[in-house]
Amino acid sequence: MSSGGWLKGRRHFSRGIKKASGGQYEEALHEFEKARECHPKLRNVDSCLGEVYIQLGRNRPAEEHLKAALDGDPTNPVVLHYLGRLARDRRNFKAAADFQQRALAQDPVYAEASLELGRSHLALGDRAAAVSAFERCARLEPDVAESRLAEFAKERGS
Amino acid sequence: MFENLKRGMLFNKAQRYARSGRIDEALGLFESLTGQAPDWAIAKSHHAMALARKGNFGDAVHVATEASGIAPDHFAVALFAGQVFFDAGRLEDARGAFEKAAEIETDNTLPRSYLALVQMATGDFQEGYNCLREIGPERQPEFQARLLMITEQELAKGEKRK
Numbered sequence: 278m279s280s281g282g283w284l285k286g287r288r289h290f291s292r293g294i295k296k297a298s299g300g301q302y303e304e305a306l307h308e309f310e311k312a313r314e315c316h317p318k319l320r321n322v323d324s325c326l327g328e329v330y331i332q333l334g335r336n337r338p339a340e341e342h343l344k345a346a347l348d349g350d351p352t353n354p355v356v357l358h359y360l361g362r363l364a365r366d367r368r369n370f371k372a373a374a375d376f377q378q379r380a381l382a383q384d385p386v387y388a389e390a391s392l393e394l395g396r397s398h399l400a401l402g403d404r405a406a407a408v409s410a411f412e413r414c415a416r417l418e419p420d421v422a423e424s425r426l427a428e429f430a431k432e433r434g435s
Numbered sequence: 436m437f438e439n440l441k442r443g444m445l446f447n448k449a450q451r452y453a454r455s456g457r458i459d460e461a462l463g464l465f466e467s468l469t470g471q472a473p474d475w476a477i478a479k480s481h482h483a484m485a486l487a488r489k490g491n492f493g494d495a496v497h498v499a500t501e502a503s504g505i506a507p508d509h510f511a512v513a514l515f516a517g518q519v520f521f522d523a524g525r526l527e528d529a530r531g532a533f534e535k536a537a538e539i540e541t542d543n544t545l546p547r548s549y550l551a552l553v554q555m556a557t558g559d560f561q562e563g564y565n566c567l568r569e570i571g572p573e574r575q576p577e578f579q580a581r582l583l584m585i586t587e588q589e590l591a592k593g594e595k596r597k
Contacts, residue, residue, distance in 0.1 A: 395580075396587055405490035408522055408580050409456065411587075415579035422582040423572055429586050430564065432593060 286316030293325060302332045323349070324356050336363055354384035361393055365400070373397040388417035442468060446478055453485050461485045469498075476506035480515035492523035503532070510539045517549055521581060526557050548573040555585050 293308030309326050312319055323346035330339030340363050346356045361376030377394035380387055395410035414421055449464035465482035469475060479502035486495035499519040506512045517532035530553045536546035548570050555563030573579070 392583070395583065396591075399584060399587055400591070403490065404522055404524070404584070405488055405492070407584055409488055411583040412576050412580035413456070415576040415583065419574050419576070419579065422579040422586060425583060425586045425590070426564070426567075429590055429593075432590075433561075 282316045283319070286312045286314075286319045288312075289315060290319060290322060290325075293329075297325065297329055297332075302329050305329050306333070320349075321346075324353065324359075327356065327359055331359060331362065336366060339363060352379075352383050354380040354387055354390065357383070358387065358390045358393065361390070361397070365393065365397055368400075370397045370400040374401065386417055388414050388421065391417065392421060442472060442475075446481075449485075450481060453481065453488070458485055458488050462489065474505055476502045476509055476512050479505065480512050483519045484515055487519045487522045492519075495519045496523050496525065496528075503535075507535075508539055510536055510543070513539060514546060514549070517546070518577060518581070521549070521553065521556070526553055529553050530557075544570050545573060545575060545578065548578060549581075552578070552581055552585060555589075560585075560589055 289308045289312035293305045293312060296302070296305035296308055306326070306329050309322055309329065313322050313326075323342045327339045327341075327343035327346060330336070330342060340360070343356050343360050343363070346353065347360065350356065357376050357380035361373045361380065364370075364376055365373035374394055374397035377390045377397060380390040381394065384390070391410050391414035395407045395414060398404075398407035398410055411422075445464055445468055449461045449468065452458070452461035452464065462482070462485045465478060465485055468478045469482050472478065479498050483495045483499035483502060486492075486498060496519060499516040502512050503516045513532050513536035517529045517536060520526070520529035520532055530550065533546045533549040533553065537543070537550065540546070548567060551563045551566035551570065553563070554560075554566060567573075567582075573582075
């Protein structure tokens with residue numbers, strides 16, 4: 278593989294990150310795909326593609342890319358977290374909780390993983406475990422409940 | 436005298452375990468402490484909270500009720516009892532305990548915030564939400580966790596309707 282391909286790929290990858298950070302997910306997708314074309318073994322492209330597909334609501338390709346990312350990096354907490362979110366979307370709450378627990382084992386201060394773990398426990402009817410996970414999340418992100426409540430109020434228009 | 440000091444140290448250790456999620460270890464210590472000093476209400480309250488954390492709501496409610504019987508005018512005992520009842524889904528008992536805590540410390544907003552939470556959980560979500568807004572933000576993680584639980588339950592209901 279030529280270093281030119283790697284450099285070009287990195288450039289597209291960086292652009293993709295910028296676009297994704299600005300909420301331009303279709304453009305980000307294009308840049309990440311280009312990055313992969315230039316250098317198929319470029320690190321983190323699969324996890325970024327997975328995340329962007331999630332943002333676009335396209336869960337099937339998201340899962341494919343996230344699984345590929347996990348093959349290359351089995352303890353990546355972000356990838357585990359997103360796979361957990363997808364499992365929860367499919368209402369497979371047990372698998373969702375398992376993914377989030379694995380994410381938290383790698384990164385104990387991952388607030389979003391705690392929040393997702395709490396949701397999965399709640400869906401499984403385990404209130405004690407849900408409170409524990411939510412408490413862990415609230416210790417990491419003190420405003421999380423308020424912001425979820427604000428989302429709820431916005432949804433209801435109150 | 437040294438016995439009390441030793442107990443105090445064990446109590447602090449048990450609380451640290453509970454806060455860091457080492458519930459089995461915390462439970463072991465709380466059980467030993469409440470065995471040595473059966474009238475120590477606040478230790479019983481913490482024991483009850485640890486039991487609830489473990490999902491053993493039956494024993495948690497029993498121990499929290501015992502603690503309230505020993506120290507009926509203790510603010511933290513009433514507040515903990517309310518939390519245990521709330522987690523166990525015994526919302527009317529929770530309301531009673533939080534009302535008691537609000538009576539004991541009239542200036543403290545925490546029991547009133549919990550009362551608003553009970554209102555949200557008993558079906559009057561909007562009214563409880565309005566009360567919370569009036570009281571102002573409450574950042575205690577234990578409260579935030581329960582607020583998250585109620586909010587997530589409501590959000591899940593909304594998702595199901597969609």
